[in-house]
Amino acid sequence: xxxxxxxxxxxxxxxxxxxxxxxxxxxxxxxxxxxxxxxxxxxxxxxxxxxxxxxxxxxxxxxxxxxxxxxxxxxxxxxxxxxxxxxxxxxxxxxxxxxxxxxxxxxxxxxxxxxxxxxxxxxxxxxxxxxxxxxxxxxxxxxxxxxxxxxxxxxxxxxxxxxxxxxxxxxxxxxxxxxxxxxxxxxxxxxxxxxxxxxxxxxxxxxxxxxxx
Amino acid sequence: xxxxxxxxxxxxxxxxxxxxxxxxxxxxxxxxxxxxxxxxxxxxxxxxxxxxxxxxxxxxxxxxxxxxxxxxxxxxxxxxxxxxxxxxxxxxxxxxxxxxxxxxxxxxxxxxxxxxxxxxxxxxxxxxxxxxxxxxxxxxxxxxxxxxxxxxxxxxxxxxxxxxxxxxxxxxxxxxxxxxxxxxxxxxxxxxxxxxxxxxxxxxxxxxxxxxxxxxxxxxxxxxxxx
Numbered sequence: 001x002x003x004x005x006x007x008x009x010x011x012x013x014x015x016x017x018x019x020x021x022x023x024x025x026x027x028x029x030x031x032x033x034x035x036x037x038x039x040x041x042x043x044x045x046x047x048x049x050x051x052x053x054x055x056x057x058x059x060x061x062x063x064x065x066x067x068x069x070x071x072x073x074x075x076x077x078x079x080x081x082x083x084x085x086x087x088x089x090x091x092x093x094x095x096x097x098x099x100x101x102x103x104x105x106x107x108x109x110x111x112x113x114x115x116x117x118x119x120x121x122x123x124x125x126x127x128x129x130x131x132x133x134x135x136x137x138x139x140x141x142x143x144x145x146x147x148x149x150x151x152x153x154x155x156x157x158x159x160x161x162x163x164x165x166x167x168x169x170x171x172x173x174x175x176x177x178x179x180x181x182x183x184x185x186x187x188x189x190x191x192x193x194x195x196x197x198x199x200x201x202x203x204x205x206x207x208x209x210x211x212x213x
Numbered sequence: 214x215x216x217x218x219x220x221x222x223x224x225x226x227x228x229x230x231x232x233x234x235x236x237x238x239x240x241x242x243x244x245x246x247x248x249x250x251x252x253x254x255x256x257x258x259x260x261x262x263x264x265x266x267x268x269x270x271x272x273x274x275x276x277x278x279x280x281x282x283x284x285x286x287x288x289x290x291x292x293x294x295x296x297x298x299x300x301x302x303x304x305x306x307x308x309x310x311x312x313x314x315x316x317x318x319x320x321x322x323x324x325x326x327x328x329x330x331x332x333x334x335x336x337x338x339x340x341x342x343x344x345x346x347x348x349x350x351x352x353x354x355x356x357x358x359x360x361x362x363x364x365x366x367x368x369x370x371x372x373x374x375x376x377x378x379x380x381x382x383x384x385x386x387x388x389x390x391x392x393x394x395x396x397x398x399x400x401x402x403x404x405x406x407x408x409x410x411x412x413x414x415x416x417x418x419x420x421x422x423x424x425x426x427x428x429x430x431x432x433x434x435x436x437x438x439x440x
Contacts, residue, residue, distance in 0.1 A: 150358050154348040164345060164362070167338035168369060171376035182383050191379055198368055206364065209281055209357040 007090045011098025016105060018075060025071050029110040033064040037114070037121055053122040054129070054180045058173050060114065061107075061133065062140065066165060068106050069144040070151075070158040072099055077152050086211050096145060096207040103141040111137070128189070132179030135192035136172045139199060143168050146203040149210050171195055221420045228417040231410035235403070243403040252316035259309040261408035262302055263328060265415050267370070269299030270335070274367040277360035289356035290430075292363055293346065294422045298415055300339045306332050327377050334373045338366060 019025060040056045076082045085095050111133055119125050144165055151160040172195060178188035216223055239257045246253035273295035280288035310329045315321050324330060342362050349355040396404065 150345065150362070153354060153358060154345065155350075156344070156348040160341075160344060160348060163341045167334055167341060168365065170334055171369075171372050174376040174380045178379055178383055188379065191375065194375075195372060198372065199365075202364065202368055206281070206361045209361050213353050213357075 004091055004094055007094040008098045008101065011085075011094060012101040012105075015099060015102035019102075019106065024075075025068050026106050026109060028071075029064050029068050029106060030113055032067050033060055033110055033114040034117060036060040036063065037117055041121060050123040051181050053118075055177055057118050057122075057125075057129075057180070058136075058176045060118075061111065061136070061176070062166075062169055062173065064110055064114070065103075065107050065137075065140045065144060066162055068110070069103060069141075069148045069165070070161050072103055072145055072148040073152045074158075082152075082211060092208040092211055093204050095211060096149065096203060099149075100141045100145040100203075103145050104137055107137050107141060108134075126180075128185035129180040131189055132176045132185065132192060135179075135189060135196060136176045138196045139172050139192065140169065142196065142200040142203050146207060146210065149207070153210070168199075221417070221424055224413065224417040224420055228410065228413035231406065231413045235407040235410040238403045238406055243399055244397070249317055252313065255309055255313045255316070257403055257407045259306065259313055261404070261411040262309060263306040263332065264408060265411040266299050266302035266306055266332070266335075268412060269295050269302055269415060270339070270363075270366055270370065273299060274363050277363035280356060280360045281364075287427075289360060290426055291423065292360060294419055294426065296339060296342060296363060296366075298418055298422065300336065300343070302411075302415065303332055303336050303339065307336060325381075327374075327381075330377050331370075331373055334377075335366070335370065338369055342366070 037060060040053065040060070044052055044056070073082070076085070082095075086092060115125050115130065115133070144161075147164045147168070148161055151157060151164060154160050172192065175188045175192040175195065179185040179192070182188065235257070239254055243254070243257070245251055273292045276285075276288045276292035276295060279285040280292060307329065310326065310332070311321050314323045314326060314329070322329070342359065345362055346355060346359045349358055
């Protein structure tokens with residue numbers, strides 16, 4: 001078990017280190033989410049109210065995550081790293097978990113900027129929204145990294161990821177928006193946790209079939 | 214013995230008989246709904262088709278599991294054929310639901326119908342399944358990716374159902390419900406016959422598709438041997 005965890009940690013550290021040195025993904029995500037929020041200001045005519053803004057915040061989060069996820073395995077593909085990782089004597093699900101942790105870190109960093117920016121531009125963000133964002137991030141990264149690994153094995157490559165991901169993201173949007181806009185967010189947060197648990201389990205159990213022949 | 218050799222013909226005949234009797238029952242036997250009138254009769258098509266679509270997706274996921282778990286020969290093709298038919302039945306659910314919504318509420322699309330919204334989500338999901346499947350070269354890789362995605366589908370069905378129920382609280386409250394008063398005995402009987410007919414149709418089409426696909430694969434093999 002400790003071997004497994006150190007594999008996961010090594011893989012996550014590799015991605016974070018690569019990002020620290022290359023700065024490929026995170027600046028793009030930050031710029032994207034900031035531009036999206038500015039676009040939303042012009043997309044919301046006056047009088048549409050706070051709730052519409054909160055709904056759009058979730059659109060921004062999902063698309064920003066997609067932007068980062070579509071880059072998740074590009075370095076591996078270009079350098080042929082994935083074959084090496086598959087041949088390495090460790091559990092294949094460690095590849096998924098390490099990458100998901102790295103993706104979560106990028107997304108969380110993007111949101112550390114995006115949420116205050118949203119509060120500045122639109123309306124204040126309450127604790128339930130933050131809790132919803134954290135729970136949704138887990139689901140987004142678990143499923144998104146899994147599907148990103150699937151999509152790089154296809155001819156369509158990155159193009160396929162949004163098509164595969166968005167139908168699966170609908171329940172996350174429901175849970176997140178519900179947690180942000182309703183009076184009692186508890187059930188929505190519970191729903192997000194249920195989603196995370198179910199999909200993380202199925203991703204963890206079946207990742208081997210995605211990377212191995 | 215005859216039955217085993219002619220399973221396709223037998224299941225097609227069964228489906229034809231059941232379909233004909235279901236249509237006859239719907240047209241002549243079952244009483245007209247007091248509340249909704251004649252248009253309610255589409256219920257006997259809409260709901261059985263929807264339930265059959267779930268059965269297709271479930272069967273496809275079961276075969277996908279067999280492929281991943283037991284490495285069962287041919288399970289990938291069976292899973293694909295079941296999901297393919299599920300998408301066709303799902304499209305028919307959307308179509309009949311849309312007609313029903315038009316007849317009873319005067320609109321072609323109603324977000325308040327949970328069943329329809331769920332089928333829209335599932336339809337999008339399984340269309341993505343096709344995109345995935347046809348952008349990978351045929352082989353073990355494609356079989357694995359398709360099987361894994363098909364398994365995601367059966368997890369997504371209850372999760373989406375729950376999500377759509379939860380979303381009603383803040384999207385808008387339910388105005389119309391599709392489950393009206395309790396079904397009477399004759400209505401329930403007609404419903405069951407219609408459902409059996411749809412399932413039999415699925416069974417027959419499933420066998421037909423599989424037979425066609427298998428012959429296709431054999432032909433390709435033989436052609437490669439000759440070339």
